[in-house]
Amino acid sequence: MVPRYRPERLCRSRSGASDAPVMTTQRGIGELGLGTGKKARLNRILYHHGLRNGTAIFLPYDHGLEHGPRDFFANPAVSDPAYIIALAIEGGFNGIAVQIGLAEKFYWDFAGEVPLVLKLNGKTDIPSDADALSPLHATVADAVRLGADAVGYTLYVGSPAQEADFRQYRQVREDAQRLGMPLIVWAYPRGAAIEAKGGKDSFYAVDYAARTASELGADLVKVNFPDPEKRTAVRSEYDAEFSSQQAIDAVVRSANRTLLLVSGGERAGDDAMLEKAREAMEAGATGLIYGRNVWQREHDESLRFVGRLREILAKYSRTGPAVT
Amino acid sequence: MVPRYRPERLCRSRSGASDAPVMTTQRGIGELGLGTGKKARLNRILYHHGLRNGTAIFLPYDHGLEHGPRDFFANPAVSDPAYIIALAIEGGFNGIAVQIGLAEKFYWDFAGEVPLVLKLNGKTDIPSDADALSPLHATVADAVRLGADAVGYTLYVGSPAQEADFRQYRQVREDAQRLGMPLIVWAYPRGAAIEAKGGKDSFYAVDYAARTASELGADLVKVNFPDPEKRTAVRSEYDAEFSSQQAIDAVVRSANRTLLLVSGGERAGDDAMLEKAREAMEAGATGLIYGRNVWQREHDESLRFVGRLREILAKYSRTGPAVT
Amino acid sequence: MVPRYRPERLCRSRSGASDAPVMTTQRGIGELGLGTGKKARLNRILYHHGLRNGTAIFLPYDHGLEHGPRDFFANPAVSDPAYIIALAIEGGFNGIAVQIGLAEKFYWDFAGEVPLVLKLNGKTDIPSDADALSPLHATVADAVRLGADAVGYTLYVGSPAQEADFRQYRQVREDAQRLGMPLIVWAYPRGAAIEAKGGKDSFYAVDYAARTASELGADLVKVNFPDPEKRTAVRSEYDAEFSSQQAIDAVVRSANRTLLLVSGGERAGDDAMLEKAREAMEAGATGLIYGRNVWQREHDESLRFVGRLREILAKYSRTGPAVT
Amino acid sequence: MVPRYRPERLCRSRSGASDAPVMTTQRGIGELGLGTGKKARLNRILYHHGLRNGTAIFLPYDHGLEHGPRDFFANPAVSDPAYIIALAIEGGFNGIAVQIGLAEKFYWDFAGEVPLVLKLNGKTDIPSDADALSPLHATVADAVRLGADAVGYTLYVGSPAQEADFRQYRQVREDAQRLGMPLIVWAYPRGAAIEAKGGKDSFYAVDYAARTASELGADLVKVNFPDPEKRTAVRSEYDAEFSSQQAIDAVVRSANRTLLLVSGGERAGDDAMLEKAREAMEAGATGLIYGRNVWQREHDESLRFVGRLREILAKYSRTGPAVT
């Protein structure tokens, strides 16, 4: 009998000089099981914006809600959503992710110049995070009305409130499926059980979060870069020596046909950030989603840092063959 | 490349003699990203009532529910909603904010003479405030039926019940968007976490509350005047020397295209109140929302105090250019 | 400027011989801001039944649910709803208030002879009352179907479950507005915070409860007679010497255009009951709602007591001028 | 004035030889305030099945869910729902009460031979019973679709979860009213407050439960036989000497136009069971609902016991005059 399954080389099938573009064999957007509307919008994000090579870099800007205005004190200009959207256009981003209030009042001025990712849920960081759950503020229908090309949903994987979170998420997934809207899941491990098993950046937690998003139907998933050295009390399978590259390779594999975006988290050193970005792209990630690392700088400094990120993405064109 | 973003001078671009009207560069209501119905109603409030100069002063009267009749003991006449609505008309207010019961039974007599702000939620102060959440009593559709020009919603930012509050708020925001009804958010920091970080009037808390309303799509936001001296245990960014003017400037910036109203709170000394009002308008606020400070006086005394507030507002016409 | 507001003399404008009917200036039902259906039904209750003079006396009979059959042991005949409805007809009541089960099975026999007030919510007194909330058993649509002229809703003002209660109440208010059905709120202060501040019969608690019903859109409100001597730990405004008459005057003023009904509570001495009734009518109340005080007697004794109540109501015709 | 109310002799108006049929004056099904569909279906149950004399005996079979298969160990054959339904037909029962799963898969084979009572809610006895609430598994619409002649609902009167129970019950009552489906309430006192006041079989608890079902609109109510000797800490009215007959008389009176069914509970001695059945019928009950007492025996033994119950019911024809 002819075997029904031929393994795809999902990642790292790199060859040639290290600076030459890498033709990965990651599946193209035509091979992800997407409906027409999702494919059309994702095509717009990945091939009509940014580097137009199937990679992506997104600019998230929901910190005014998630952390409060304090994130803007270092550079008061960034308090103005118009500044940020303009920066996304100047920097050649593939999308800007904001909450409904800012989308309603600011995106009109820039509509069509940079894809809108409407962030559907969010919360302040004031009350206790013990039962973290991020309530919905907008619907997929709002996103359609505003001309968005994707929606974002924060899922707190492992939170004691996970059950309510999953239920809330379900409505979003259904609406996104029905309306042909790509769904990006911010997959954040959270809660006491996560803290007790290596923490939210552990390889164990990030790997599980990526898979959860995939099992539950995300089209893209945003994760923090996994830290394989956070091994305290993790499941035994993760309590071994893994390189940083091995960890991100596994996370991409767990996400499978759900495209992976790596987030920057709190501002860190530039070189470390760039190395993480490179490893993620090498592993088969589709791109990056960097906020504070980008805009907590002076304007021109922000653009310079974005330029270095784009240099990395330029090496990882995701234009692989239709069928391998 | 021509920069895509030119910073707007949102506030304090004052010039000339200090008593001359200040032509601020705050955006006009045509530049706030509003739909047709919201713009029409907001135009009616800001330019067809009160000083008709783009500023506003509102008279809130939900104390019978929020505090009980005790607030009326100082002047029993104010127990009668008809007295209050008449006062709002005599004083040249831009709106009267009441609960559904009073709107149903009293507004007909005065319909069209002063804009109605239907307060959609509210609670008594009898049970514990620990998990403060203010339940809905009316819908945006009720407001439409009653000829209201705006709706009001109390959002307890930071309350442990924040998640439920945000969910309840979402329905209101969606209805207001759908029905073209301006949405005023009473953004009140509340709960143990707020108490532990400087309290509900701290610069930190008020600034975060204003931004939250903006991120979640409020058209106007009502906040208490921020007190930058309440710094105990606030986020480090707020633990510095700020003048009262700097604090309110920042709050207006955080609210951005969500118009800011400053509330009076409990009755305080008149001169202090007037100075706060002046600073708020200087910072770019759209106006004031004063209840007990106005009506916990004899009738003529109330009108005299309102007259002094109107003198301040008269100096801050919000008729800025269409595009700066 | 001509003052926009002329205070109405809501109550106690009595003149002439003390036994002569008092022409109060309380507003007629045409001046309460009621829609057509509510006005029609309230007109039927107040002017086509009972004394037909704008006052009312209601017979409540939900004790079988609220307390269980024990309330009927003193006179087993009253266990039969048919006995009670017949008594209401014989006694010339303006309405009989029962739960859905009894209305469905017993009102048909007497339909149209005495107005039906369908009590929409209720509970047993078996489990703890700490988080008192009275769940709905029927809808306003049920009331319409059964030919009722009003609906009743028990609101536990101040209960820790107040938020859920208010939400449940909202649906009733909306349905009553939509279907033109007068809404009578049983406004009962309840919960630990009430117990700690003077108790459920204190002037403070009753006054707040009456106002809450008014703010939330009740057409009539049923309260216990306020006891101004219960002052322990009440709000400072209530911690003073008030006569019984002053207290009920204030409660009527707080209810304003929401008509006030005074309940009898547990069976008490007849003369004390009659004096309370007289004071309430003097204050401007619309009427009485007495259950156990009426039917926990032998049949003829019940009718005799009702006769004495009617004598009082006869002195307080509510046929005041249309506009004062 | 001619008195509007003539007391009906609801029960115990027995005369003649003790073995002759008793013509009680209990109201016929035409006098219960029932709509057309309810009357038609109840007529089918009471006069077209069983003894066809207005009495009834039901066979409940939801023990596989409520207790698990352990109830079937004494006679494994009864594990098979087909065995039980056949037994109900052979024994001349007026109805078989089962959960949706068994109704869907087994009733087709016997459809029309014995009335189906679809039990709408139920639970396992595995988790704690402290907040007892029995969730819905099926709807009245399911019952209509399956050709049922009644639905059953378990109401835990007095449970701390009573509020949620009452809300859930309301939907059932409304659907039953709308679809013309007789509603049988399993009125079970339950919870710590019941345990503290005489327990679930006390006269106090059973009397209150029967009345609650009546107030809330049940057409029939199933109660345990009241035990007047369980008086510890009951309400004072019940803390007196009552005979077994007096207690069941009072319970029938509390239920009034809601027809009463007495359940058998755990298997007990036959003679005691039969005596209880006789007292209940004497009091005016409509019939019996016996499960384990019937089927926890060998097949022929079951039928013999049923025969003895039928002998009792035969003496209590419920064909009283239309109007007394």
Next chain:
Amino acid sequence: MVPRYRPERLCRSRSGASDAPVMTTQRGIGELGLGTGKKARLNRILYHHGLRNGTAIFLPYDHGLEHGPRDFFANPAVSDPAYIIALAIEGGFNGIAVQIGLAEKFYWDFAGEVPLVLKLNGKTDIPSDADALSPLHATVADAVRLGADAVGYTLYVGSPAQEADFRQYRQVREDAQRLGMPLIVWAYPRGAAIEAKGGKDSFYAVDYAARTASELGADLVKVNFPDPEKRTAVRSEYDAEFSSQQAIDAVVRSANRTLLLVSGGERAGDDAMLEKAREAMEAGATGLIYGRNVWQREHDESLRFVGRLREILAKYSRTGPAVT
């Protein structure tokens, strides 16, 4: 009278040589009370796939959600859903059970080659399992849209969250009935009360779980193999000597017309697994549902193990007579 009920010999009516196919008298799918759509789809699963003899073996693959990617570490290839679906086709399975995300993105490639069982609910194993409840991620309508032939629902029998679980399940049952979709219940005893009474694999727990699924309308039920030796604190009826065969016989009897599938649980020794499978089929089970025991091996080793399972199923054709 001719007895209405003739007992069916549900199981173990084996005769002839032990290796010859056993013609059990288990009812065919035409005798299960199924509607047209359910019968059509179940027919497809049982007679058009696998051995086409009325038995079934399913491949479940929701471990990426339930346990995380750790289950795939032993053989990284199985992280790829395409590998697993291909394996199900190669191994001649009757169905593959996956969550919505994998079904959406992977089943298209194999649509129609192996029946899809859409698993409707699921959860991670990160937070505490104390109140286990598995939230819905997809609907029966999703299953119809994706061409599935059955849906799967995890019901945690005995969990403290049982009430919410039962409510959630009800919607699934109703939708499955309405849309003609066979419903497979993963009946898992769970929670402190289960742990205290013999644990989740005890005969008591598994027997109760199977019956619960049957009472609540499951078409198929998946249970763990019962362990009659786990008797600590179980109900007295189960505290006796039962052989493994007697236990599974009883469980099949409790499930009755709900077809039984036995799961493999954690990977165990092959011979023990095969013996359990044989006993289950002997008892009258319809088939097996084995995940980790199948795919936590190298590819060819997996197929070899499946071959041994198929040998067993081949001996238990479920093509019994229409009426016995």
